[in-house]
Amino acid sequence: MESLLQPILNGVLLGGLYAVIAIGMSTMFGIVKLVNLAHGDLMIMSSYLSLVIVAWLGVNPLWSLLGVVPVMFFVGFFIQDFLINRVLGKEMEPPLLVAFGLSIIVQNFLLLIFTPDARSLTTDLAVKTIPLGEHLNLAVLYLVDFLLGGAVILAVYLFFKNTYMGRAIRAASDDEMGASLMGVNTRKIYAYAMGIAMMTAGVAGVLVGMTFTFYPHTGPQYLIIAMGVVIIGGLGSMKGCLAGGLILALAQLLGAHFTSPGYQLLFGYGALLVVLGLRPQGLFGGKI
Amino acid sequence: MPDEIALKVSNLDVHYKDFQALWKVFLEAQKGEIVSVIGANGAGKSTLLNTIAGLLAPTQGAIECLGEKIDGLPPYKIVPIGITLVPEGRRIFPRLTVYENLIMGSYTPRTRSSRNEALKKIYQLFPVLKDRHNQMGDTLSGGEQQMLAIGRALMSNPKLILCDEISLGLAPVVIKSIYGRLRQINQEGITIVLVEQDIKRSLKVANRAYIMLEGKMVLEGEPSSISEEQVRKAYFGI
Numbered sequence: 314m315e316s317l318l319q320p321i322l323n324g325v326l327l328g329g330l331y332a333v334i335a336i337g338m339s340t341m342f343g344i345v346k347l348v349n350l351a352h353g354d355l356m357i358m359s360s361y362l363s364l365v366i367v368a369w370l371g372v373n374p375l376w377s378l379l380g381v382v383p384v385m386f387f388v389g390f391f392i393q394d395f396l397i398n399r400v401l402g403k404e405m406e407p408p409l410l411v412a413f414g415l416s417i418i419v420q421n422f423l424l425l426i427f428t429p430d431a432r433s434l435t436t437d438l439a440v441k442t443i444p445l446g447e448h449l450n451l452a453v454l455y456l457v458d459f460l461l462g463g464a465v466i467l468a469v470y471l472f473f474k475n476t477y478m479g480r481a482i483r484a485a486s487d488d489e490m491g492a493s494l495m496g497v498n499t500r501k502i503y504a505y506a507m508g509i510a511m512m513t514a515g516v517a518g519v520l521v522g523m524t525f526t527f528y529p530h531t532g533p534q535y536l537i538i539a540m541g542v543v544i545i546g547g548l549g550s551m552k553g554c555l556a557g558g559l560i561l562a563l564a565q566l567l568g569a570h571f572t573s574p575g576y577q578l579l580f581g582y583g584a585l586l587v588v589l590g591l592r593p594q595g596l597f598g599g600k601i
Numbered sequence: 602m603p604d605e606i607a608l609k610v611s612n613l614d615v616h617y618k619d620f621q622a623l624w625k626v627f628l629e630a631q632k633g634e635i636v637s638v639i640g641a642n643g644a645g646k647s648t649l650l651n652t653i654a655g656l657l658a659p660t661q662g663a664i665e666c667l668g669e670k671i672d673g674l675p676p677y678k679i680v681p682i683g684i685t686l687v688p689e690g691r692r693i694f695p696r697l698t699v700y701e702n703l704i705m706g707s708y709t710p711r712t713r714s715s716r717n718e719a720l721k722k723i724y725q726l727f728p729v730l731k732d733r734h735n736q737m738g739d740t741l742s743g744g745e746q747q748m749l750a751i752g753r754a755l756m757s758n759p760k761l762i763l764c765d766e767i768s769l770g771l772a773p774v775v776i777k778s779i780y781g782r783l784r785q786i787n788q789e790g791i792t793i794v795l796v797e798q799d800i801k802r803s804l805k806v807a808n809r810a811y812i813m814l815e816g817k818m819v820l821e822g823e824p825s826s827i828s829e830e831q832v833r834k835a836y837f838g839i
Contacts, residue, residue, distance in 0.1 A: 477704075477708060477713070480697065480701055480704060480705055481705065481708055483694070483696065483697060483701075484694045484697060484701075484702075484705050487694040487695055487696050487697060487738075488692050488693075488694055488695075490656065490688070490692060491688065491692035491693065491694060492694075492705070493656070493675075493676045493677065494654060494656075494676055494680070494685070494686050494688060494692070495680065495705045495706055495708045495709075495753070495757070496676065496677045496680030496681060496708050496709040496757065497677060497705075497708055498675070498677040
């Protein structure tokens, strides 16, 4: 029993990280009905961006957030404004294809500049642990992931609930024409939404970079995690995002604990299938 | 100020791709008036309102409102001037609460500072909205949704309201109450342009009326001067 506590603890903490990986994808999914296939790659791009800042200024990766997050806002804003808005409102496929193309471009751009070598954002947090019991250790880095991830989700939640722009984004997602009649410039508002989604991806990128190693081609791996979280939790739901992250991470780590680490991914997908079978709209998803 | 012009539409042509929906349409509303536009289905009434509100761009003609030229402007530039459309089908936000729906009405920066006063006024006008302020938009009944749509439009502090089919699908008693509120709104100096299927009711409330047929204005005058025969002709062509 004692030995179960460690994977559960790690699973919960990792769940917070998964949730912040997925939150940007979930909001864009819920709001613009955009499946941003480049989400993972743009996230890894911010890992590299952080790498550059760390190498250049020699600061702790967490400080690089101050540079990465604003840059990612503009990246998101311009991607939506110049690329995706042009093909929006026609059908589902054109935005999907644009995002797919963007994913390939970002991957190869990273490959070109940073070579295919594995990188990581090194920090002394990685080796610190807090002993909680004889066989139970709390990895400080995982705790940072969890807390920062939670803070990002809370901030996004409050933004959507309490600001004019947040409400306008939700209104536009409910009824685009209705929102434009309120004086909302819906196209610009989508660009802001994407900017905010990319800010969360920026945080996720730095956290992932600190926690795991990354390559130019790691993006899709995290895209799949984000997709899983969104499907389990439900489209566009913040609570769902958190719950989805926890469930996916716990399923992976507990599954690996009882069998072998090689089956980790299998158990994640197993959880996904169970939710899809029992509640296809996701745990917190409304009507689709 | 009875003779000031709130809205002047002249020579308006509107196309949906190759199909011409409006032909040299004109319309005028003095400040403080209620103007009613009637006509059969497909006559172009909604197209006219949508064009004034900026959802459609005219191919020709001019729209002037409160002294500003607004034809071809997008809605987010028209709303701040003081023109709001209560659209057909209400288009309230189903997953926002009643309160949030209303707050969305005061989205333009000009109206944000006065939003609490506006909100108070609207709760007085439609007390049911206050009772239900925490409910989601889609849990309201049809009549309540229509009240919400009107209230939301008022939140932008408009000088001119365009109402598209506000009685559609509502019970007569609800329609009556909503029309009573419209009068009240009008008495506060807000100009109203009504588009309605309910000919009798909209002629009763209007200062002036227009009849549309197949994308053209065919008649203009005071409601009392419009005979039943003329209405019949506009609707059925006989």
